[in-house]
Amino acid sequence: MSARPRLAAVPAAAPKASAPRLEDAFGQALTDCLNHLDAYLPDVLERRDAEALHQLRVALRRFNVALLSFGNTTAQEALRVRAKSFAVALAQAREFDVFLSELFDPVVAQLGERSGFAALRLRAERARETAWAAAVEELKSPAFAQFRHDAAALAPAGAEPLKQAAPRLMAVHLKRAKKRGRRLKAMLPRDCHRLRIALKKLRYAAEFVAPIYGRKSVKRYLGQVEKLQDLLGRLNDMAEVRAVLGRLTMEEASNPTEEADVSFAVGLILGWHRAGSERLMKKTLKCWSRFKDVEPFWT
Numbered sequence: 171m172s173a174r175p176r177l178a179a180v181p182a183a184a185p186k187a188s189a190p191r192l193e194d195a196f197g198q199a200l201t202d203c204l205n206h207l208d209a210y211l212p213d214v215l216e217r218r219d220a221e222a223l224h225q226l227r228v229a230l231r232r233f234n235v236a237l238l239s240f241g242n243t244t245a246q247e248a249l250r251v252r253a254k255s256f257a258v259a260l261a262q263a264r265e266f267d268v269f270l271s272e273l274f275d276p277v278v279a280q281l282g283e284r285s286g287f288a289a290l291r292l293r294a295e296r297a298r299e300t301a302w303a304a305a306v307e308e309l310k311s312p313a314f315a316q317f318r319h320d321a322a323a324l325a326p327a328g329a330e331p332l333k334q335a336a337p338r339l340m341a342v343h344l345k346r347a348k349k350r351g352r353r354l355k356a357m358l359p360r361d362c363h364r365l366r367i368a369l370k371k372l373r374y375a376a377e378f379v380a381p382i383y384g385r386k387s388v389k390r391y392l393g394q395v396e397k398l399q400d401l402l403g404r405l406n407d408m409a410e411v412r413a414v415l416g417r418l419t420m421e422e423a424s425n426p427t428e429e430a431d432v433s434f435a436v437g438l439i440l441g442w443h444r445a446g447s448e449r450l451m452k453k454t455l456k457c458w459s460r461f462k463d464v465e466p467f468w469t
Contacts, residue, residue, distance in 0.1 A: 190382060192335045196240035196326035199378040203233040204322060215309060217302055220267040226309075227264060230257040233321065235374040239339050240326070249324065252317050256308065263305040266298035268407055269414045277442045286435030289428050293418045336379040340468045343372040354458050362454070363409070366402035369395055379468070387467040394461045401454040408447040412440060 206229035213222035230253050237250040274294065278287055308314060350365040357365075373395045380388045415436050 190332045192240060192330045192332050193326040195332050195336075195378055195381075196236065199236040199240065200233070200321070200324060200326065203229055203236055204318075206232065207318075211309065215306055217306060220264075220271070223260060223264055223267065223302075223305065227257050227260050230254075230260075231370065232374045235371045236378060238371065239343070239375045239378065243327075246324065249317070249320060253321075256314060256317065259308045260305045263298065263301035265410060265414060266294060266301055269411065270294050270298065273407060273411045273414075273443065274439065277439050281438060281442070284435060284438060286428075286431030286433070289432050290415075290418060290435045290439075293421050293432075294414075297418065332379065332382055336382065337468045339375060340372075340379065340466065343368070343375050344466060347372050348462070351458055351462075355455055358409075362402050362405050366399060366406055369399045369402065373399060376467075383467050391464055391467045394457075394464045398454070398457045398461050401450060401457055405447060405450055405454060408443045408450070411443050415439065 207226060210219075210222040210225040210229065213219040214226050234250050234253045234257070237246050237253070241247065241250065270291070274291065278284075278291075347365065347368040350368045354362070354365065373392060376388065376392055376395070380392075419432060419436060
């Protein structure tokens with residue numbers, strides 16, 4: 171399979187002689203997001219790659235953040251809402267991919283095959299197949315084709331120098347993230363989701379304006395954001411496992427023995443992740459403390 175882009179690395183700084191404007195950054199961000207989306211769309215449509223589905227959702231979220239950061243028209247806001255709705259439509263397929271590979275298999279690997287694991291795996295695989303079919307249908311729809319066309323035709327506007335606009339844009343994202351994390355110590359893992367989303371927006375926006383700043387300072391800052399984002403992502407996965415298992419246990423068992431075995435397996439999985447989330451939360455709090463002291467690269 172040919173190499174394809176993942177999340178953008180920190181871009182090289184722009185030549186000092188150039189004076190990029192806000193619309194230049196906006197236009198480049200839109201182009202990057204659409205290239206990201208187009209690179210992974212074929213594999214998702216052919217159901218070849220779970221990672222491709224993840225990257226497709228990332229591309230849609232990055233597009234959303236680009237419009238949120240740089241866009242200010244009614245048409246751009248409507249397009250942002252559409253991008254978000256498509257990302258949501260793909261969410262359940264991604265959830266079952268993550269459940270099977272990262273939340274279910276590690277438990278089985280550590281505890282060994284137990285009563286109910288096989289039946290639970292079969293249910294999850296059937297549910298994933300259904301969710302993937304729905305995701306592919308959504309991406310083949312005329313509505314998605316129209317969204318892709320409208321996104322490509324979007325014309326960035328605004329002549330404000332990017333050097334002047336970037337600190338204001340970044341400050342908004344950072345303020346939101348710090349507000350969401352103020353009570354992190356008292357939060358349950360499932361309550362950390364809003365902070366995780368705020369950090370994603372901060373990270374994507376930082377990547378969009380990065381070319382006008384020093385590469386090392388941007389890379390150092392984003393490194394801290396990515397560490398924290400990864401920890402919060404793992405906490406979110408652990409919190410989501412209860413919801414996924416809840417959906418799987420709604421499926422009617424073929425007999426009482428299977429029902430009892432599945433319930434036993436669910437209890438083992440929940441207990442395993444509960445213990446793991448407590449350890450992970452301690453690491454997250456330490457990482458958050460370090461992040462708050464990092465000097466923003468745009469100041």
